[in-house]
Amino acid sequence: MGALTPEALARYLEERRLQVDEALGRYLPVAGDHPKEIHEAVRYSVFAGGKRLRPILVLAAAEAAEGLAEDALPAAAAVEMIHTYSLIHDDLPAMDDDDFRRGRPTCHKVYGEALAILAGDALLTQAFILLSGEPPAMAAAPVARLRVINEIAQAAGSKGMVGGQVVDILQEDREVDLATLLYLHTHKTGSLIRACLRVGGIVASAGREQMEALTRYGDRIGLAFQIVDDILDLEGSLEALGKRAGSDLRKKKATFPSLLGLEESRQRARSLVGEAKHALSVFGERGAELGAIADFVVTRRR
């Protein structure tokens, strides 16, 4: 499998990001649509400067499996809508109570709690409006469209992303062991990332071996992504807090570094990325972008 240079990867990610943003702009109700308050709130949160990692994974998976990125765009946009809904609800005062995200005030700080709850609800619903619409936004056959809907819904539901968020909320009062932390992350973020890869495969009519490879790749990078997030958070707070970091850490929620130590966490992330890349061998040259994205997950600084 040929490696992508960092410049080629950056170009690929930027191209795909623009494609995803354009699709989101097209598939979301325009801001002036009645009632305009909700459509403004939805667009405020969707166009808040995300990296679009999840939808890009959908496109890259479709391409690896010999499909067209174009055909996977509706599924990619739907996944990003669901990701954004989850961020809006997670930021609510009753949940993580975050006032800022990516440096901007969160949805509920700008539009109020009621509208933020409803903007999340609207985005979750809009994903399914998009995927089931007639004439189809998705070129795939009806049975494949149903599979895409089911894959995304399962990933987002109470045994997927919502289940992970439930465990995250509840862990605040409890002693958390590694098994619980693994459940939390493989569900809160892992389920949807895994679905991105599988949905790209479904749109491209991937065969069984390809689907298994995409699933394995998705599971590995989903978890690696979260471990690296924990490491970056820790390094960020060590830098910011200097010698007060130790006491701050003791108050913090369980993380991979707090349970495994920093070195072991780094080692696990590297080894997961190795496994993810190994799974791509069935795609030959066509897996180059997914391979480069896997490397990016562990080497990114933010």
Add this chain to the structure above:
Amino acid sequence: MGALTPEALARYLEERRLQVDEALGRYLPVAGDHPKEIHEAVRYSVFAGGKRLRPILVLAAAEAAEGLAEDALPAAAAVEMIHTYSLIHDDLPAMDDDDFRRGRPTCHKVYGEALAILAGDALLTQAFILLSGEPPAMAAAPVARLRVINEIAQAAGSKGMVGGQVVDILQEDREVDLATLLYLHTHKTGSLIRACLRVGGIVASAGREQMEALTRYGDRIGLAFQIVDDILDLEGSLEALGKRAGSDLRKKKATFPSLLGLEESRQRARSLVGEAKHALSVFGERGAELGAIADFVVTRRR
């Protein structure tokens, strides 16, 4: 069209309610499924003693259009999941802030706000898991299943139920005219009721004339239902408050009686039900249950 006796209607509603409850029990994750807190919260709210009017409308519409109630059960259960999610979110402190519903503490009073938000999210998602599952819960062809999903998603989305709730939230600070009140109710409750009828028709492969009749019926009884709700609320508060009712009314949100007066509101509800029943003529005898349900909407005391 033969009229159903009140006893026959009561028997029909009870039979169908039991059928819907059984289906919901089957289609929802069991309470012990991990993470159990969310599945308990979901079941607490779903099994809170509702009349199941919406899912019964799905079944009755399918039967009117010469389909089998059995085939419409998954769509009926999905609609009730979405209705329940909307109640859970509407009751939240940031929305209507209700502590009780049907005499029981609301979801967030029992499980806390975070879990209530997530229980609503889970139910909305579960509806789409159910409708897209493989092997299909729904016997209908893939294209028809996609139409059912789209119909329900559109009805629930930001230009349907969520849009109505947005206007309801925002009207608290504003002077409300009849056009706004009509928008609010035709969207907050009307969209999903209309979808119930159409989804029943889709499952039964209803033709164009039948679909139009079901849509017209759904629009009319959806609005009549809301007007009667307003009237019952007013009569209830008049009884409860005695002579203080006048001042209480001045503080209340806009309602049909407050904008149109009580007599004109009653007249509108009766005339909508008349139109709804008139639309049923295409179904002949098979429209008897829907006809009786329309009468029930205006004569009910709660």
